[in-house]
Amino acid sequence: MDIVLVTTIIASLFLVIGAAEPLAARLRLPYSVILAVIGVLIGAGAIFFLRTDLTDALNPVAEAILGLPIRSNVFLYVFLPTLLFQATLGMNLRRMLDDWVPILVLAVVAVVVATLSVGYALSWASTLPLAACLLIGAIVSTTDPSAVVSIFRSISAPRRLARIIEGESLLNDAAAIALFGLFMGFVMLGVPDPSLGDALGRFPMLIVGGAFTGWLGARIAVWIMALFSRHELAQTSISVALPYLVYIGAEQSVGASGVIAVVAAGLTMNLTAPGRLPPQAWTNLRELWDVLAHWAGALIFILAALLIPRLLEEVVIADFLLVGVVIIAAIAARALILFGLLPLLTRLKLSPPVDRPYRVAILWGGLRGAVTLALALAVTESFRVPDGIQRVVGILATGFTLFTLLAQGTTLRWVIGRLGLDRLSAIDEALSRQVVAVALQTVREDVASTTENYELNHDTVRSEAKSFGERLETAVKMAEESADILDRDRITLGLIALAGRERDTILFRVRERTISARMAERVLSDADRMIEGARTQGRSGYQRAARRSTAYGRAFRIAVVLHRRLGLSAPLARMTADRFELLLSQHLILRDLGAFIDGRIRRIHGRRVAELLHELLSRRIEAGETALEGLRLQYPGYAEKLERRFIRRTALRIEEREYTVMREDGLIGAEVYMSLMQDLNARRAAAETRPRLDIALQRVALVRQFPLFADIEGRALKRLGRVLETRYVNVGEIVLRKDAPAKSVFFIASGAVELETAGQTWRLGRGEMFGQMAVLMQKSPRVEVRAIAPTTLLVLGEDRFRRLLGRSKALRKAVQASAEKRGIEPSGLFPVAKERG
Incomplete structure (x- = not known):
């Protein structure tokens, strides 16, 4: 050719x-x-x-x-890895995790159910062997997100709906192609009725092998890319090679799913690369992949469509009936999952609720596309598949794809409109009216100032001012008409705007390189949660999301258990350092929001809303400072290192800005500018490295600050620091319950607790202890201890406490004072301690 x-x-x-x-x-x-x-x-x-x-x-x-070389391998080995890898890089994984149950149900369970539903329906309606019917079911079970997501974005549909569709489409490609490989093998081997248990039994190995291959490949790639921190083109080249190498490696060497390998590689890079690569390099890399995926997606679609006339050349009337069977079975299977299984999981509190309009849109938005056609093409190309099966597979897959594109795709926008998903809510409609009124008022003032400065023609100015004034009067009138719903909802609107401003501030600081890209992903996810929380549940939703942003999560508690039980301190050290940086970043960001409330929100929503938002913001700032102060007390000196790092990065950004201005003004030439920037980038690379947090050493430093241990010598103090266990307690968590066996003594490193007994309460703070009376008296405690602030406790077992009591006069005096305060005779306590010490 x-x-x-x-x-x-x-x-x-x-x-x-x-x-x-x-x-x-x-x-x-x-x-x-x-x-x-x-x-x-x-x-x-x-x-x-x-x-x-x-x-x-x-x-x-x-x-x-x-005669174009359009083969299934071209689709599967050239285009598909690009599409999958870019989709995972562009995901907001932390927000996706909020809906991981419905996403996994749609991506895995729905694919299996659709495969079985279509397979057994075709087996009943045709003379095809069951293996071939299940093969067709696997081919038509994967959805294509491009059409649906483009519609959602064009009409500003809820972001959560687009997120569920994207997550499902990404993962169900992997599940469908894995099932396709299984049943394709049965068809080529001539197994007419495969055992379903055998088929599904091989499925986990395909998933696990592919996931491990992708994870390992991505970890190696990110490590190499971090070594080339000054060579952005080299980093980009490595990222381009990664999806293809893991896809081929998984398929050809491991015998696992290449699709799973690419997805795992993309997810791993999404999570790890932002913290290892320069922010601008990561941004440029993602922009390049957006372009590559756009071209790949368009080419795979148009090239696959070129094949449709050839695949349908031998169609007969009976084939239309089988296409109808496929359509009915596939839609019924999807409806069963959306309207049967998902509501059941919601009632069992295993899944967040998915509103009925969302489920209808997801049902009708299950379009099929290029992947379905590529898999059908792979069947028609295989000489080991009988000719009759090749023909039917090509016709049924192509016919079903055309139905979803021409019937569902062309009516999807109408369906979304009927469901009301393309319309602003009452709150958003009110907000838009208020914003237009305020914006036009600002524009009128600025235009008046501009016309005066430039001495424009008075008649022209008067004519334009008249038409502009009429528009402003209309906008103000519409804003006043919506005042009846603004009393309660103004707060919600203000919170949405405040969280949106917080998000913009984060992005600005990332561009300024004063916040690392790794930390930006976390705080951006928190801001998105606050926006959605305020939008769906008002003030309570916003506050819940704000508390979640500073709370100790499940992963942190798991890291504590690993550190305490197995001595694995690396996860806890990394998460603690992350928490330090997160709280410091939030501290810097929240300080900038007060001016936004006074300058913008007050003008739109009024003084009362502005004051309430100031109060909520003050609470967030106070909670963040309390948590940050607790970590400062727990790990003295580490917060100072992070603050010094922030100052260095800010100074480098200002220095870079000055060099750029001088270059643009012609004060320095290109050669001098490049030399200055090379030196600055070398210093920036050193400043980007986060200081290491050593938990063990920090605990020793913390123990030294306790007055109770002031008279213990250095070597014994180090031993004590090693045997003390650290426990992190969130606000409201019960530390010690009434009548529970007394086995430990607790020392408060930071935070505060409240003790309650017999209707009386008192509080203890940093440097104090509790639980010692119950241990020494060998009685169950009669008090309940609850944390009233994020608290760090040092825990010492009963035997070690008794031995320590025998060595430390300061500790004995503290125990005596505590006993006398509670009316207990101290002399009855220490003989027991001396006997065991």
Whole structure:
């Protein structure tokens, strides 16, 4: 085939891709539907030109189009890794985890149910062997997110809905292709009725092997990319190689799922690379992958559509009936999951609720696309699959894909409109009216100032001012008409705006490099949760999300258990350092929000809302400072190191800005500028490294600050620091229950606790202890101890406490004072201690 002609055709396809997007926007149709229609028309036109004598001059072009090397391996090994890898890089994984149950149910359970539903329905309605029917079920069970997500974004549909669709589509590709590989093997081996247990039994190995291959490959790639921190093009090149190497390695060497390997590699890089790579390098890398995925997605769709006329050449009337069976079985299986299993999981409190309109949109948005066509093409290409099965698979997969694109895709926007998902809520509508009124007022003031400064024609100014004033009066009137719902909802609107401003501040600080990209992912997720919390549950939702941002999570508690039980301190040290940096970042960000409340929110929502937001912001700042102070007390000196790091990074950013201004003003040349920037980047690389937190050494330093241990010598103090266990307690958590066996004594390193007994309460703070009376008197405690602030406790077992009591006069005096305060005779305590000491 003439290489010039092939190159011309490929270049022309890029022109088609470029024209398809604005055409889709103009026709208000999904982008992928337009690509599919254009591809079908091109393929059908090429066949027509070859079969008619009227257009012999175009035969070379038609032959080149039909002779393009379009094979299933091209789709699966060239285009698919690009699409999967980019999708995982662009995910907000922490927000995705909020809906991980419905995503996994749709991505795995729904795929298996759809495969079985379509397979057994076809087996009942046709003479095909069961293995071939299940193969068809696996092919049509994977959805394509591109069309649906593009519609959601164009109409500002809820972000949660788009997030569920994206997560499902990414993971169900992996599940469907894994099932496809299983049943394809049965068909090629001639097994007509495979054992379902055997098929599903091999499924976990495909998943685990692929996941491990992808994780290992990504860890190695990120490590190498971190070594090349000054060479951005080298980092980008390594990222391009990664998905293809792990895909091929998993498929050819490990015998696992290449799709799972690519997904695991992308997720691992998404989580680890932002903390290891320079922020700008990570941003540029993701932008490059966005472009690559756009081209890959468009090419895979249009090239697959070129094959549709050929796949449908041998269609007969009976095939239409089988296509109908596939459509009904696939939609029924999806409906069963959405309206049966998901509500059941919600009632069992195993899944967050998914509203009914969301479920209807997800049901009708289950479009099939290029992956389904590529898998069908793989079947038609295999010489080991009987010809009759090849024909039916090609026709059924193609027919079902065309139905979803032409029937569901073209009506999806209408369905979303009927469900009301394309309309602003009453709160958002009210907000938009208020914003327009305030914005137009600001514009009028600025325009008046501008016309005065430039001495413009008075008649022109008067004419424009009149029309502008009419628009402003209309906007103000509409804003006043919405005042009846603004009393309670103004607070919600203000909280949404405040969280949005917080998000913008985070992004600005990331660009300024005063917050690391790794920490930015965490605080951005927290800001998104606060926006959604305020939008769905008002003030309580915002406050719940704000408390969650500073609370000790489940992963932290697991790290504590690993440290305490197994001596694995690395996870706890890393999470503690992350918490330090998170709290310090939040401290810096929240300080900037007060001016926004006074400058913008007060103008839109009024003084009362502004004062309430100031109060809520003050509580957040106070809670963050309390948590940060607790860590400062627990790990003296580490917060200072982080603050020094922040100051160094800020200074470097200001220095870089000055060099850039001088370069733009012509004060320095390109050579001097490059030399200065090389030196600055070297210093920045050193400043980016986070100081290491050594938990064991920090605990010894903390123990030294206790007055109770002041008279213990240095070596014994170090031993004490090693045997003391650290326990982190959140606000409201019960530390010691009434009548529970007394086995330990607790020393408060930071925070505060409240003791309650017989209707009386008292509080203890840093440097004090509790639990010692119950241990010494060998009685169950009669008090309940609850944390009233984020608290760090040092815990000492009963035997070690008794031995320590025998050595430390300061500790004995503290115990005596505590006993006398409670009316207990101290002399009855120490003989027991001396006997065991």
